[in-house]
Amino acid sequence: MEIIEKIKANKSDDNLTEIQKICLHKLQSSPLPNPKSELWRLSNKSKLSNFLDYSVNEKDSKFDIPYPKNSQSTIRLIIGENCQIKLIEKNYSIQQLSEDELQKYIKEQISFFKQNENWSDLLNLSLSCKNNILGLKINGSKIPPIEIFSHASSNSLKAKTLVIFLEKNCDVELLQVNLGKENSSLSQSTFFCLKENSSVNHGVVSYGKNKSNLLNSLNVIQQKNSTYNLGSLHFKFNYARFEISIKQSAGNAKTNIKGMQITKKDEQISTYTKIEFNGPNGFLDQINKSLADDKSHAIFEGSIIVPKVAQRTDASQLSRNLLLSKLAQIDTKPQLEIIADDVKCKHGATISQLNEEELFYMRTRGITLTEASKLQLSSYFQEIISFIPISKDKWDLLDKLLNEN
Amino acid sequence: MVNENLVKDVVKEPYKYGFVTDIETEKIEKGLNEDIIKLISQKKEEPKFLLDFRLKAFKKWQKMKEPDWAALGYKKIDYQDIIYYSAPKQKEKISSLDEVDPKLLETFDKLGIPLTEQKKLTNVAVDAVFDSVSIATTFREELAEHGVIFCSISEAVKNHADLIEKYLGTVVPASDNYFAALNSAVFSDGSFVYIPKGVTCPMDLSSYFRINSGDSGQFERTLIIAEESSSVSYLEGCTAPMFDTNTLHAAVVELIALDDASIKYSTVQNWYAGDEEGVGGIFNFVTKRGKCLGKRSKISWSQVETGSAITWKYPSCLLLGEESVGEFYSVALTNNLQQADTGTKMIHIGPKTKSTIVSKGISAGNSKNSYRGLVKMGTKATGSRNYSQCDSMLIGDQASANTFPYIKSQQPNSEIEHEASTCRISEDQLFYLQSRGIEFEEAVSMMVSGFCRDVFNQLPMEFAAEADKLLALKLEGSVG
Numbered sequence: 001m002e003i004i005e006k007i008k009a010n011k012s013d014d015n016l017t018e019i020q021k022i023c024l025h026k027l028q029s030s031p032l033p034n035p036k037s038e039l040w041r042l043s044n045k046s047k048l049s050n051f052l053d054y055s056v057n058e059k060d061s062k063f064d065i066p067y068p069k070n071s072q073s074t075i076r077l078i079i080g081e082n083c084q085i086k087l088i089e090k091n092y093s094i095q096q097l098s099e100d101e102l103q104k105y106i107k108e109q110i111s112f113f114k115q116n117e118n119w120s121d122l123l124n125l126s127l128s129c130k131n132n133i134l135g136l137k138i139n140g141s142k143i144p145p146i147e148i149f150s151h152a153s154s155n156s157l158k159a160k161t162l163v164i165f166l167e168k169n170c171d172v173e174l175l176q177v178n179l180g181k182e183n184s185s186l187s188q189s190t191f192f193c194l195k196e197n198s199s200v201n202h203g204v205v206s207y208g209k210n211k212s213n214l215l216n217s218l219n220v221i222q223q224k225n226s227t228y229n230l231g232s233l234h235f236k237f238n239y240a241r242f243e244i245s246i247k248q249s250a251g252n253a254k255t256n257i258k259g260m261q262i263t264k265k266d267e268q269i270s271t272y273t274k275i276e277f278n279g280p281n282g283f284l285d286q287i288n289k290s291l292a293d294d295k296s297h298a299i300f301e302g303s304i305i306v307p308k309v310a311q312r313t314d315a316s317q318l319s320r321n322l323l324l325s326k327l328a329q330i331d332t333k334p335q336l337e338i339i340a341d342d343v344k345c346k347h348g349a350t351i352s353q354l355n356e357e358e359l360f361y362m363r364t365r366g367i368t369l370t371e372a373s374k375l376q377l378s379s380y381f382q383e384i385i386s387f388i389p390i391s392k393d394k395w396d397l398l399d400k401l402l403n404e405n
Numbered sequence: 406m407v408n409e410n411l412v413k414d415v416v417k418e419p420y421k422y423g424f425v426t427d428i429e430t431e432k433i434e435k436g437l438n439e440d441i442i443k444l445i446s447q448k449k450e451e452p453k454f455l456l457d458f459r460l461k462a463f464k465k466w467q468k469m470k471e472p473d474w475a476a477l478g479y480k481k482i483d484y485q486d487i488i489y490y491s492a493p494k495q496k497e498k499i500s501s502l503d504e505v506d507p508k509l510l511e512t513f514d515k516l517g518i519p520l521t522e523q524k525k526l527t528n529v530a531v532d533a534v535f536d537s538v539s540i541a542t543t544f545r546e547e548l549a550e551h552g553v554i555f556c557s558i559s560e561a562v563k564n565h566a567d568l569i570e571k572y573l574g575t576v577v578p579a580s581d582n583y584f585a586a587l588n589s590a591v592f593s594d595g596s597f598v599y600i601p602k603g604v605t606c607p608m609d610l611s612s613y614f615r616i617n618s619g620d621s622g623q624f625e626r627t628l629i630i631a632e633e634s635s636s637v638s639y640l641e642g643c644t645a646p647m648f649d650t651n652t653l654h655a656a657v658v659e660l661i662a663l664d665d666a667s668i669k670y671s672t673v674q675n676w677y678a679g680d681e682e683g684v685g686g687i688f689n690f691v692t693k694r695g696k697c698l699g700k701r702s703k704i705s706w707s708q709v710e711t712g713s714a715i716t717w718k719y720p721s722c723l724l725l726g727e728e729s730v731g732e733f734y735s736v737a738l739t740n741n742l743q744q745a746d747t748g749t750k751m752i753h754i755g756p757k758t759k760s761t762i763v764s765k766g767i768s769a770g771n772s773k774n775s776y777r778g779l780v781k782m783g784t785k786a787t788g789s790r791n792y793s794q795c796d797s798m799l800i801g802d803q804a805s806a807n808t809f810p811y812i813k814s815q816q817p818n819s820e821i822e823h824e825a826s827t828c829r830i831s832e833d834q835l836f837y838l839q840s841r842g843i844e845f846e847e848a849v850s851m852m853v854s855g856f857c858r859d860v861f862n863q864l865p866m867e868f869a870a871e872a873d874k875l876l877a878l879k880l881e882g883s884v885g
Contacts, residue, residue: 326815326816329815331811332812333809333812336827337807338827339803339805341800341804341829342802343829347808347825351782352821
């Protein structure tokens, strides 16, 4: 009950938006997710309650972007900082969604929500005030890369919501950066709607600091012939959950996902993905990598659902995990639920440490153990990082990963 | 191409073990309470420790909730509407097989189980369990020469109480799960095997379970102990008559392997599966677990699951001993409205332990077939390895195949590999075979058999042949 009371204490009933009211009402019956449900079973309870401990006031401190814009053409938006945008160019247009469109879409989404599966979204939408919801409609092609930032200031719990409509035949590159400040909790929910023939290269980079927490939920609906490429990276969070739900509403769409999570110290980072094929000829290629060191815990759960209508689906899912310490642990559960018979579905999972033979080979060539491990890790990371739409000179993720951690 | 009518025609293959033997049985009243448990224990003239074990299990069971996490849907079981003890009436003591009711022998003959030792066609010793009690165990003398004890568990309770007291419930504790607790409270009979140190069991051992009454549940318990450097291969088969009601079967199997011992446990499960409408059939809730206690010990499970309306079964291995090995080979076939949620658990506790999982699921008709497995590397399991492979084959567009592998590792110096795939019988391959003059049915059967070959190779020979035939029979025509 606590969290609901906290939200209500902060705002009088009249100030709450309709969406906030609906979500609060839904949360009322069970304010916390069921810890016995499959999706929350492994989640660290005390870390989750710590996530909710911070105050929920709406004021945000000024946000400094950690790296400069390298090209003038990049469009940069910060959720929560009055970002008004209306760009209408020859080839493309980027506009804000009207209040009505936004409300209608979110309400429709809420109607499909389930308590445990969408708890993060319900919490997000109960917390998100008007300023912290950004809705965009993107149309056209040759659109300059878009960067969208979310952050929570220290000692607070913040919710940011992003809704994006990608119109027909649109093609865009979009990088979402979630920054965790020290002692902060960020709830980020993203709703993506890809219309026919549209395509997006979506990058999600979540980079925390000391004791930062993140609940990151991503809901994607893909219409026919759309292509959705997602590259994601989560690291340096005390507690983070990345929940991905992708629906190919009429099949005939392509989804490529490459994700990675890195945990150190006593961190817990988990990724939950649910991919539903609601039509024929769907395609999925997914790889999720985890690396757990020190006393940390990395979790991956991926489900692929292929109902009877989804004939000729081709889906593959791979979970690759590196366990680098005796006190760390990794849980992984790739799962398939299939009813259609004419399908090609496969999944694989491995958990191991760095390949000793490779290490030995490099050491016999005079490379030190540290260097050799770094080389191995960099090749492990590179596969994912190269998939994230971000220019290397701007933010050398690889360096950050190898040196800072 | 799909030929719906052909499918429907051939799927109607009758269940040939569905007859009922008309034999006088002794049953106790329906229901479950402490008095019933005391009565069962009294009928079996059990020592006090066993009655206490039963009562303790019953108390725990009363506090437990029926598990609902499996991907199964079935109507609620009324545990008070079941007869917990049913036995064919016979003379107090049987000194030889000649004294067994001939009707019973006839039943087992019909099932193709050679109970009479004259019929030494196969070198297999059989323990036959009819409803709640063990009828006969063959080849006992020959086995005794080697020091092997093979008898019903009730006899073992009387003659080898020390072994029972020492090992019963050590692998599957009474409070392990809902159905294991129920079994611990009311188990009626089952088999007991003890292989002494250094002995390789001279023949395969086999138990055959037959449910005959429609309203009684079957709760057998099997305990196999393999002492140092011994080895045994054990086969288990089961059938039941056709009833409109659902019969509950909740068994517990415990295996213990000490240093250098090896146990191979094979099952061909062909309980009645219910009709095409899903009426009747056995609810099969089984807890099977082996403990590789000793160094270099090995437990291997192989199973062919074709029967039962509901199957809930996860034969597992606890790998405690250094360099111990666990194996699981399974073929699960579901047709019509059958539902199976089956798999294994490989818990690596000791160092350098190894496990292999090969699971093949075939779902046809409107059935639901799920693989659910757990592979866990504990903190001390250095240098351990696991390899899992789960393949599913879908026949028809109404069946569903699910895979739920849980993988957990707390040991960096260990390796886990898992792979799973789902496919259907390829039309190209079917066309190829048919164009070479092979009948459609036979082509399908050949391909299914090929799909399951990895598992069949692990079965003892006589079982492998039976399993192959069984699959072909069960699947005939369900492809198009």
